[in-house]
Amino acid sequence: MFHYPATNSERNHLSQTAARIITLANQEIVLPAGVTTADWALERMVWQNPRIKAFLGCIKVLDGVMESNYAILHCSPKRLLEIWKQVLEAANLIRTRLQPLLQSPSRISALERARKNALVALDLISRSVLDELDRFPQDIGPSQVLELRKMLCVSIGKLHAFLQDTFGELMSADPRSHHNADYYISKRFPRDIEEAEWLYKSIEQLDRYLQKTTQPRRESLSPLLQRLRQDLTVPVGRGWEDARGFLDTLADALTPKLREVLAMRGVRFYEMEILDRYMNSIPIHCQVVVALQKAGRKAVDAAKTTARHSLIEREQAGRDLESFHRAMASEMAFYLEELDRTLLDLVTFTPLWLDSLRKRRALLAVLSDE
Secondary structure, eight states: OOSSOOOHHHHHHHHHHHHHHHHHHSOOOOOOTTOOHHHHHHHIIIIIHHHHHHHHHHHHHHHTTOOOHHHHHHSOHHHHHHHHHHHHHHHHHIIIIIHHHTSSOOSSHHHHHHHHHHHHHHHHHIIIIIHHHHHSOSSOOGGGHHHHHHHHHHHHHHHHHHHHHHHHHHHHTSTTOOSOHHHHTSTHHHHHHHHHHHHHHHHHHHHHHHHHHHHHHHHHHHHHHHHHHHHOSOOOSHHHHHHHHHHHHHHHHHHHHHHHHHTSTTOOHHHHHHHHHHHHHHHHHHHHHHHHHHHHHHHHHHHHHSOOOSHHHHHHHHHHHHHHHHHHHHHHHHHHHHHHHHHHHHHHHHHHHHHHHHHHHHHHHOOSOO
16 A cells, blocks of 8 residues: 555554445445355456457457448448458457357356357357358459448448447446446447546556655654644744645645546546545645644744733733644644545545556456456
């Protein structure tokens, strides 16, 4: 979690924060009775993730030739051959990559039903489309161009419908999925893939910045808090200046980073709520602490310059000044503790958020195993 060893108090706080936040940041995968996490991990790595990659690969090939029937019927011979070549490539991928990956049964009942349905659909598409593509001559003569155009109009639509519908059903049955099949065949799915990538990179940058704040936070805020509790006076001097520099930098640098992430698409509602709270509370706490110190020192300096004629007046002024110091130091300590706690929350939350995004990204794009 940290690049620097955490203190005992930080460990206690982090464990409490993690327990509170992890229920939001990381959705649990529920497996059927009798299926262990190890069973699912093996099936996911050997079969399910490769299946998803194969589907996405086939769909990507066909996406390049998803044109209207009018365009296919009237395109140039050169373009027609390009379309023909990509359709043959998609057909080959379905047979050589996708079909073998659908042979192994799943221990997940919903996924097993989807796999069996996919095999039935594959058998139908093989007899109605793939076999017909096999029978068509590879070298296209002038007399066969019109027939090829007509066949492509029908074949592309059938192949794409098979891939999209089967992929949607297979994904919705995946234990990691929280969407129905319609989501995976909609335009939102590829958009979410791109958004997840951008969001993940942004959170990585935010996390790296927060990790760098851990040591200066300990070196400046922790000593200041201790001094406020012990001395009960408005702080001045080198210790305060170090803390003031950290507070100013934090308010100026962290707030824009949080605002940038908050404005990105792909941030879910509960993540937005958490991030919005951090974005508002951190700079406010920084500014309040600085304002309290500034106002406190002005009041103390003014009190010291006020003339006191009698001993009673001077003693009363001393007691008033001591009470004032105690009140201001107490307020500063309160806001510093809140700031410290909020920073710890944020430092705890970002790795959990990254892990959640990593799983979300892996499920969407299946670029690498979790």
